[in-house]
Amino acid sequence: MSTPTTPQPPHRPRLGVFKFASCDGCQLTLLNCEDELIGIAGELEIAHFLEASSDIAPGPYDLALVEGSVSTPEHLERVRRIRADSRHLVTIGACATAGGVQALRNYADVEEYLATVYARPDYIETLATSTPISAHVPVDFELRGCPIDRGQLIEVITAFLAGRKPGIPNHAVCFACKRRGNVCVTVAHGTPCLGPVTHAGCGALCPTYGRGCYGCFGPAGTTNLPALLPILRRDGMGDDDIGRFLHTFNVTAFTAVAGQEPGTTEGEDPV
Amino acid sequence: MSEPVTGSRVLRVPALTRVEGEAALHLRIHDGTVTEARLDIYEPPRFFEAFLRGRAHTEPPDLTSRICGICPVAYQLSACRAVENACGAVVDGQLAALRRLLYCGEWIESQTLHIHLLHAPDFLGHDDMISMSRSHLAHVERGLRLKQSGNAIVELLGGRAIHPVNVRLGGFHRTPTRAELRPLAERLRTALDDAWDTVRWVAGFDFPDAECTADLLALAETGTYAIESGVPTVLPYGDEPPRSFPLRDFRDHVTEEQVPHSTALHSRLDGRRHLTGSLARYAVNGHLLSPLALAAAREAGLGDPPLRSAAPGAGRGEVCRNPYRSILVRAVEVLYAVEEALRIIAEYERPAHPHVEVPARAGAGHGATEAPRGLLYHHYALDGQGRITDACIVPPTAQNQGAIEEDLRRLVQGGLDRGEDSEAELTRLCERAVRNHDPCISCSAHFLDLKIERPFRQPWRVRC
Ligand code: SF4
Numbered sequence: 118m119s120t121p122t123t124p125q126p127p128h129r130p131r132l133g134v135f136k137f138a139s140c141d142g143c144q145l146t147l148l149n150c151e152d153e154l155i156g157i158a159g160e161l162e163i164a165h166f167l168e169a170s171s172d173i174a175p176g177p178y179d180l181a182l183v184e185g186s187v188s189t190p191e192h193l194e195r196v197r198r199i200r201a202d203s204r205h206l207v208t209i210g211a212c213a214t215a216g217g218v219q220a221l222r223n224y225a226d227v228e229e230y231l232a233t234v235y236a237r238p239d240y241i242e243t244l245a246t247s248t249p250i251s252a253h254v255p256v257d258f259e260l261r262g263c264p265i266d267r268g269q270l271i272e273v274i275t276a277f278l279a280g281r282k283p284g285i286p287n288h289a290v291c292f293a294c295k296r297r298g299n300v301c302v303t304v305a306h307g308t309p310c311l312g313p314v315t316h317a318g319c320g321a322l323c324p325t326y327g328r329g330c331y332g333c334f335g336p337a338g339t340t341n342l343p344a345l346l347p348i349l350r351r352d353g354m355g356d357d358d359i360g361r362f363l364h365t366f367n368v369t370a371f372t373a374v375a376g377q378e379p380g381t382t383e384g385e386d387p388v
Numbered sequence: 389m390s391e392p393v394t395g396s397r398v399l400r401v402p403a404l405t406r407v408e409g410e411a412a413l414h415l416r417i418h419d420g421t422v423t424e425a426r427l428d429i430y431e432p433p434r435f436f437e438a439f440l441r442g443r444a445h446t447e448p449p450d451l452t453s454r455i456c457g458i459c460p461v462a463y464q465l466s467a468c469r470a471v472e473n474a475c476g477a478v479v480d481g482q483l484a485a486l487r488r489l490l491y492c493g494e495w496i497e498s499q500t501l502h503i504h505l506l507h508a509p510d511f512l513g514h515d516d517m518i519s520m521s522r523s524h525l526a527h528v529e530r531g532l533r534l535k536q537s538g539n540a541i542v543e544l545l546g547g548r549a550i551h552p553v554n555v556r557l558g559g560f561h562r563t564p565t566r567a568e569l570r571p572l573a574e575r576l577r578t579a580l581d582d583a584w585d586t587v588r589w590v591a592g593f594d595f596p597d598a599e600c601t602a603d604l605l606a607l608a609e610t611g612t613y614a615i616e617s618g619v620p621t622v623l624p625y626g627d628e629p630p631r632s633f634p635l636r637d638f639r640d641h642v643t644e645e646q647v648p649h650s651t652a653l654h655s656r657l658d659g660r661r662h663l664t665g666s667l668a669r670y671a672v673n674g675h676l677l678s679p680l681a682l683a684a685a686r687e688a689g690l691g692d693p694p695l696r697s698a699a700p701g702a703g704r705g706e707v708c709r710n711p712y713r714s715i716l717v718r719a720v721e722v723l724y725a726v727e728e729a730l731r732i733i734a735e736y737e738r739p740a741h742p743h744v745e746v747p748a749r750a751g752a753g754h755g756a757t758e759a760p761r762g763l764l765y766h767h768y769a770l771d772g773q774g775r776i777t778d779a780c781i782v783p784p785t786a787q788n789q790g791a792i793e794e795d796l797r798r799l800v801q802g803g804l805d806r807g808e809d810s811e812a813e814l815t816r817l818c819e820r821a822v823r824n825h826d827p828c829i830s831c832s833a834h835f836l837d838l839k840i841e842r843p844f845r846q847p848w849r850v851r852c
């Protein structure tokens with residue numbers, strides 16, 4: 118019996134994949150790289166990836182991919198430990214990069230949230246906020262999206278292996294729409310779309326399917342949000358609708374760009 | 389030989405992470421008897437039900453999909469059904485067929501992931517798919533190919549495999565043309581062979597004896613194996629006949645209670661433990677599978693499923709209650725989903741409109757579908773402008789938790805009775821007991837060091 122033996126370099130870089138508060142979708146993106154998975158496993162030693170393997174090795178890790186936001190007291194400590202154990206730390210997805218959808222709690226009364234969901238809120242340990250990894254430790258690169266894009270993830274891993282910066286453009290979804298030859302949904306159909314202010318990465322998926330972008334990649338590098346607001350109003354959105362539109366999957370990031378809080382909880386201190 | 393089993397001790401597996409999130413195991417053993425088995429779910433609360441309040445009725449599909457990246461389609465479609473129910477909208481014909489096609493994609497992708505990446509390594513003594521691929525490369529490659537064909541369906545219909553963007557209330561933003569579906573059909577024909585081979589492969593595994601004594605709960609639909617719709621139907625353990633109840637009464641039957649050790653709420657069905665998912669679906673609906681899938685089920689040793697109207701034990705059909713064999717049912721369901729996808733594509737005519745209108749109105753609605761891991765229920769109450777005033781989501785994992793704990797208790801007890809007393813042996817048993825139920829991919833995948841404390845010194849609540 119012969120087992121296929123690919124000669125492996127003596128020191129393959131060690132990969133760790135870690136999860137905080139999240140839906141697991143971003144790490145699943147790695148498992149969805151079916152064509153590349155076995156290749157990646159040959160280039161990197163998968164030292165810690167709970168979703169995929171029972172074989173867990175301690176740090177240090179050369180590359181840590183971190184999914185999810187910091188939302189419990191235990192997370193605060195764990196995120197520091199992972200940082201200390203990792204040479205390169207890359208956040209994957211809106212949760213890790215901007216606090217995720219669960220950061221809606223930052224603008225609400227968490228005690229009340231707990232009481233809505235749990236009969237005995239005192240059993241639950243949680244922080245009043247859901248924060249990005251970068252609020253706690255230095256981060257080497259942030260990959261956006263809810264979920265992240267498979268092609269961009271492979272680019273990040275390839276760049277890491279080659280020792281160069283990931284080539285992830287910072288422009289808006291509109292660019293991808295033009296490149297794809299889409300008819301603009303706002304110009305042609307008056308559909309409200311956040312494409313002009315949203316970070317590229319998805320290949321302009323929503324407009325390709327005839328809907329407006331809802332901002333799941335968060336704000337683009339340079340955005341002119343105030344210029345978009347009158348267009349959204351023209352297309353039938355009230356201020357409340359605009360507030361919810363911007364404040365969903367990347368609530369903290371769009372809030373930072375807009376310099377305002379979600380309309381529904383005016384006056385609340387975001388902590 | 390391990391030391392004699394006397395006194396109390398506690399077994400802990402500190403990080404199973406995730407059951408719809410993160411989990412750990414906690415077993416208490418007293419004089420060789422398991423006195424307590426807990427699946428501790430400590431996934432941080434994310435408050436979806438709370439922040440859905442005040443949102444527009446169009447938002448639940450995109451929002452709730454972020455509860456689980458492993459089965460986003462299940463969340464999107466349960467949400468759509470509940471809101472459409474509240475607003476009095478009906479989605480049928482080709483739009484309903486497209487939804488079923490999308491769901492078939494998720495079934496193929498998600499069940500195949502569980503079979504190949506998570507569950508099979510248990511039977512073959514591996515830590516993961518990567519190490520398994522060294523000795524079983526062809527099987528792993530076939531699994532990845534099959535998974536990819538499921539993803540291809542979701543990507544084509546939904547735009548992307550995780551959190552698809554094309555689903556909306558009333559149907560889709562854009563429907564595909566027949567021509568766009570054609571390449572998918574070619575790929576699915578290969579997938580049909582792969583799915584058959586998968587059934588044969590897993591049928592050759594070694595299955596320990598075990599029996600799950602929980603009541604089985606699945607949706608039932610007239611004339612077809614229920615996926616994206618149906619009426620909750622219970623096949624009780626023992627001699628009671630099957631029973632159904634209207635979906636609007638779901639919360640009168642499936643009640644949730646909070647337990648101190650878990651952030652997931654615990655559910656009970658009419659006061660008893662129950663199980664949803666593949667075993668339940670096959671027991672309730674197996675006779676409605678296609679002839680091909682039924683032939684595969686027979687070949688895999690699952691026997692003839694009972695007719696729903698026949699009382700169990702009446703000599704008509706078998707109910708598979710062995711949780712280890714759930715991998716067989718999953719493999720059969722993948723085969724069925726591939727075949728069903730091919731059928732829907734063959735009969736597809738592009739509908740005149742990509743969606744029906746779902747005008748907002750005050751009301752309450754219920755929606756349930758069969759997520760790969762089991763029945764997923766959503767409820768929303770809306771005000772006159774369609775703002776959500778109340779939301780309730782009951783995921784399969786919360787429902788299955790009681791049955792999983794009972795399984796853990798029984799399997800570890802069996803191990804102890806056979807003299808399997810070492811930490812390694814008991815840990816392995818626990819891991820397998822949990823993975824059998826696929827409570828959520830990451831939960832079933834990894835186990836850190838299990839600790840046995842002898843003698844028992846810790847307070848009842850041990851934080852990991
Ligand atoms: S960013 Fe989105 S897809 Fe990624 S883990 Fe968070 S909720 Fe899931």
Ligand code: SF4
Nearest residue numbers: 319323330331332333
């Ligand atoms: S178009 Fe916008 S909302 Fe749609 S996938 Fe891309 S970034 Fe996300």
